[in-house]
Amino acid sequence: MNLDLIAIPIIHVLKHKHLFEGIEAHILVNEKYIKLNYADDSYQEALEKLAEKSVVHIYIATNDFNNVMMQLQSRMANNKFYDPLTTEELRASTCSSVHELSKAYISRLGVTPEVLDLMKDANQKMQKILDQSPGIFAFVKRFKANCSEEYLKISVTNFVITLTLNKFQWKSHLIIQKSMMASLLCDITMNAKSFDALYHYEREGGELNEDVYRHPILASEILNRKRDLIPTETITIIEQHHERPDGKGFPNGITTTRFNQLSAVFIVCQRFVDLLFQNEFDHKQHHEMIKELQTIYHGGHFDKAMDALITVVESAE
Ligand SMILES: [Fe+2]
Structure with a gap:
């Protein structure tokens, strides 16, 4: 190679x-x-x-590739990004591309402060767009043609995580930032094909290929090389993001007591957003989705995580 x-x-x-x-x-x-x-x-x-x-x-x-990233960086500069002639669709599309190209960059060359800042900046700008949208579904529908599905999911997940973490007294801007960073980086080694394999596994069961099965560890290994740039809480969330309290998750099959509150919140929010996309944002299915999650994610810190998520979902109805 x-x-x-x-x-x-x-x-x-x-x-x-x-x-x-x-x-x-x-x-x-x-x-x-x-x-x-x-x-x-x-x-x-x-x-x-x-x-x-x-x-x-x-x-x-x-x-x-470095030159392309520098051009994207200048496109993300506030004066260009918020130029009145730039449409909201183009803004969303730029954020999505920043994400996809940063992912390609990090998975091959490792994390750099510049690429990480670029990703975080795109996320922040996208959260602002989502915040100003009439609703999550309207946001997804509007930018479907401009953003990858993965990026829309990440943006919605980060939005839901922020709302859910805000229900906890110990919330802080820093904690929210660390969780959002986990969402941006947890699938750094995944591509469209591996996401398809994962969705298939989640719906039908069966075998998961080694790279997909180990993707939380592969991501953590890449990020661990630059520990000064990635907080420990972010790494823990990434390593645990497909684990389940009943031990049936992957890659390590850990059980209830090994999760902290932050990981538990992240996991239930990410799974809830998966279900939202699966059910095409059907409001009537919210109750069933929550019930489905509760059958898997309960015990230890998951009870409080689910309670907070339920409060968020109910207040949106
Ligand atoms: Fe993942």
Whole structure:
């Protein structure tokens, strides 16, 4: 494997083609990198043809990727981001791309303060957009075409986590920030294919492949290399985000007493948002969703976490 090349989802390259225009791109065929040639097709046409053939990633050099990240950084600057000519859709789309490209960057090159700040800034701006939306469903519907489903889920999860943590007396801005960071980073090694495998496993059961099964640990290993940038609470949440109090979660199958209050809140909020998306935000299903969660997430800190979440859900009805 050539370590200087980084995989970027074609879908993001096409969405922000001006950021990537002219950059030397490769595709991986039979474990060999082949340079794309634009003699016959334009950059966009060449990529569209690849996407049609179900090619998911192109590979670009680290230096080129750094340049793309710097351009995104300048696009996120408040004066450009909030320029009156920039539509809300474009803002949401920029935040989603910042997230996807930062994920690709971190999973390959590790965390840097700049990339982490960029991710957090996009999250903050997206939370503001969500806060000003008439409701969660209206927000998801409006930006569906501009953001990846994963990013919309993260944004809604962070919104619900904030509301739920606010129900606790010990809440603080810092604690909310640490939880939101866990949501941004917990699936850093996952891609569209691995999310599909995970959804299938959650609905139908069966076997989960090793990379998906271990993704909380893989993410924690990457982040642990830069412990000064990632708080311990964030790492703990990431390692536990698919665990269950009955020991049937993964990857470690831990049980009730091992969870702290912050992890318990994070987990019930993230699972609730999964159910919201699964049920297409049907208000009438809220009661069933809560009941479903309560059958799994009870005991220890989960009782208080569920109580807080229920208060949030009921006040939204
Ligand atoms: Fe996950």
